[in-house]
Amino acid sequence: MEQINLKNRKKMKNLLFVAFGVFLLLSIRIGVIQFINGNELKKMAYEQQIQHRSINPKRGTIYDLTGEYILAESSTAYTVTVNPTNILSEDKEKVAKKLTELFNLDYETVIKKVKKISSIETIVKKIDKEQADILRKWLIENNINTGINIDEDSKRYYPYSNLASQVIGFCGGDNQGIDGVEAKYDNILAGTKGAITKATNALGAELGTEGENYIAPIDGKSLVLSIDMTIQSIAEKYLEEACIDNSCTDGGNIVIMNPKNGNILAMATYPSYNLNEPYTINNEEMRNNWENIEQKEKTKALQAMWRNKAISDTYEPGSVFKLITASASLEEGITDTDKAGEFCCTGSITVAGARIKCWRYYRPHGSESLREGLMNSCNPVFIGLGQKLGVETYFKYLNKFGLLSKTGVSLPRRSK
């Protein structure tokens, strides 16, 4: 009897030890879950229970001066996203396969996104309605009700492709302005994103309209440029012709201003590029060899193509400046427009001991009036006038013509 009791006592003691041990381990485990993994788990629960998707607003339209021509507009497109935690495990592979096939994607990338522990993953952006409808139909047929979202988005379109490309600029994948007017006025054009927030149960199924919150996006505002589409087209046509005829390897620019108010009616850059495909290089030779070019070189080439040289590059005005000298001299009364024989070109003029040639030094212009001097673009005439004006007076006119102040052109400048 005594022996049995002792045995039982020992057993009970052991049992107590084991029970205490288990209790201790469980306490530690609870502690780990609560205090170490707590935040992570809370986040996962939130992701499982709450779906949050942003809704893109429609970007504003860009019009030309007349308001008749649309230079940039947004059309409806769709974005497909997934909430991986809300797709049933047994459906994941099937869904990934369908998305891959439908949108011509890489299966490995898609399956990774579908299986990821994450609240939302973007599968494809800017698909058209037809593709969106095919996916919707397939989802219904396969009884997949949660975890895949087809949301309205917008796609930027430039009806005149290459027209005023370096002025207008283009947008990125998230409809954000990357260059030109699109970048400069992004805050006006972009609008404000909306959102859909939905509560779901533990299995990821939506809880009806209860707990659903919809914040409508606010569409962007439209812009009217000072660019006149007709004048811009004409400027581009003749610029292209002139650049080709004269083999201008570095391209060219034309800026046409309204002299009354300084509004820029046209700003043409040659060569231009297609705004609907801003990442396709406009140089045929480079385009054919694109895959073999290093990334750094590609970036450099694209940035050079996008650059609005009319505002980003410096240019020595040369003979164009003769108009400034002529105007200042007329205003100061030191010359007349048509006084025969006022000037005499001998093919060169000496300034501070340096001989400066007329462009037609081999057959000097001889006797000429100011009007003839301008027609001949004769260098000695204007060097002489400049000397007569003197530095201070000349400077005063440069200032009056606004040549010493900033242009105020509201476009982003891209450095070389």
Ligand SMILES: [Zn+2]
């Ligand atoms: Zn001359």
